[in-house]
Amino acid sequence: MASPLPQTLTLVGAGKMGGAMLEGWLSIGVNGAGITLLDPHISEEMQTLAATHGMSVNPAAPAPAEVVVLATKPQMLDTAAPAVQALIAPKTLLISILAGKTLGDLSARLPNANAIVRAMPNLPASVRRGVTAAAAGKGVSEAQRQLADALLAGVGKVEWLGDEGLIDAVTAVSGSGPAYVFNMVECLAAAGVAAGLPAEIAERLARATVEGAGEMLFQSPLPPATLRQNVTSPGGTTAAALEVLMADNGLAPLMRRAVAAAKRRAEELSG
Ligand SMILES: NC(=O)C1=CN([C@@H]2O[C@H](COP(=O)(O)OP(=O)(O)OC[C@H]3O[C@@H](n4cnc5c(N)ncnc54)[C@H](OP(=O)(O)O)[C@@H]3O)[C@@H](O)[C@H]2O)C=CC1
Numbered sequence: 001m002a003s004p005l006p007q008t009l010t011l012v013g014a015g016k017m018g019g020a021m022l023e024g025w026l027s028i029g030v031n032g033a034g035i036t037l038l039d040p041h042i043s044e045e046m047q048t049l050a051a052t053h054g055m056s057v058n059p060a061a062p063a064p065a066e067v068v069v070l071a072t073k074p075q076m077l078d079t080a081a082p083a084v085q086a087l088i089a090p091k092t093l094l095i096s097i098l099a100g101k102t103l104g105d106l107s108a109r110l111p112n113a114n115a116i117v118r119a120m121p122n123l124p125a126s127v128r129r130g131v132t133a134a135a136a137g138k139g140v141s142e143a144q145r146q147l148a149d150a151l152l153a154g155v156g157k158v159e160w161l162g163d164e165g166l167i168d169a170v171t172a173v174s175g176s177g178p179a180y181v182f183n184m185v186e187c188l189a190a191a192g193v194a195a196g197l198p199a200e201i202a203e204r205l206a207r208a209t210v211e212g213a214g215e216m217l218f219q220s221p222l223p224p225a226t227l228r229q230n231v232t233s234p235g236g237t238t239a240a241a242l243e244v245l246m247a248d249n250g251l252a253p254l255m256r257r258a259v260a261a262a263k264r265r266a267e268e269l270s271g
């Protein structure tokens with residue numbers, strides 16, 4: 001049986017990530033007429049989407065909703081909290097995607113929220129290929145957990161965590177991860193230019209390479225190491241490049257430092 005979808009959902013913060021999830025939810029059949037968007041600087045794109053689907057935008061006195069999704073920047077939690085409290089009824093499920101903000105931080109700001117799920121999605125949610133890790137607070141019922149799962153699984157894969165303490169590491173790996181991949185495309189294109197390619201061709205090649213490699217990861221059951229080995233002809237060009245990338249001072253320590261920096265920043269955003 002298909003999981004239930006909420007009849008009423010209020011999105012607080014319709015920016016890049018909130019907007020990406022919203023597009024996914026509409027595509028799985030969440031009724032636009034039951035959606036309210038609250039965002040003081042809502043973009044034209046979001047206003048158009050809202051008008052197309054009959055959503056309510058910044059009503060003067062928004063009613064409590066079955067699900068409230070908190071998607072402002074973490075630094076705006078204190079400012080947003082009074083308005084969010086007014087959206088929460090005893091049975092409301094609050095889903096927060098704020099990096100760094102713990103279940104405890106959220107409960108302290110929103111004491112009337114009985115059921116809180118802390119989730120960390122990523123931007124490919126907009127094309128329903130995201131991945132989200134989530135942890136449920138103590139007050140979340142099984143029905144509410146299923147409701148959260150239906151919304152999060154609607155935009156990609158979901159990992160439920162027994163230990164909320166893992167979410168900062170999740171944020172550093174999959175939350176921020178799409179940006180690392182996009183940066184790799186930029187770096188690969190720039191390296192192509194340095195190797196003599198015209199810039200536009202280098203960019204098209206780098207982009208299509210990551211698109212194709214990503215699709216192989218999606219479709220193939222093989223581990224990434226095997227996929228890598230399949231490109232690597234003995235004594236060939238890939239082996240020469242991998243000697244650089246897989247050296248002691250290559251990509252692995254760089255990625256460890258990058259992920260550690262993101263995790264540290266998530267920890268700083270808590271409180
Ligand atoms: N971007 C990503 O890939 C991911 C982001 N996240 C999390 O999602 C959240 C949003 O990030 P992102 O979408 O990148 O940021 P954005 O700045 O794009 O979105 C936040 C939106 O909230 C609006 N806003 C500010 N104050 C309020 C308020 N009081 N009430 C309602 N809306 C408000 C902002 O307006 P204005 O810009 O004018 O301030 C903006 O439109 C963050 O907490 C982040 O940690 C999680 C996973 C991935």
Ligand SMILES: O=C(O)[C@@H]1CCC=N1
Binds near residue numbers: 099171175176
């Ligand atoms: O950069 C950020 O803080 C957010 C959290 C994960 C992705 N974007």
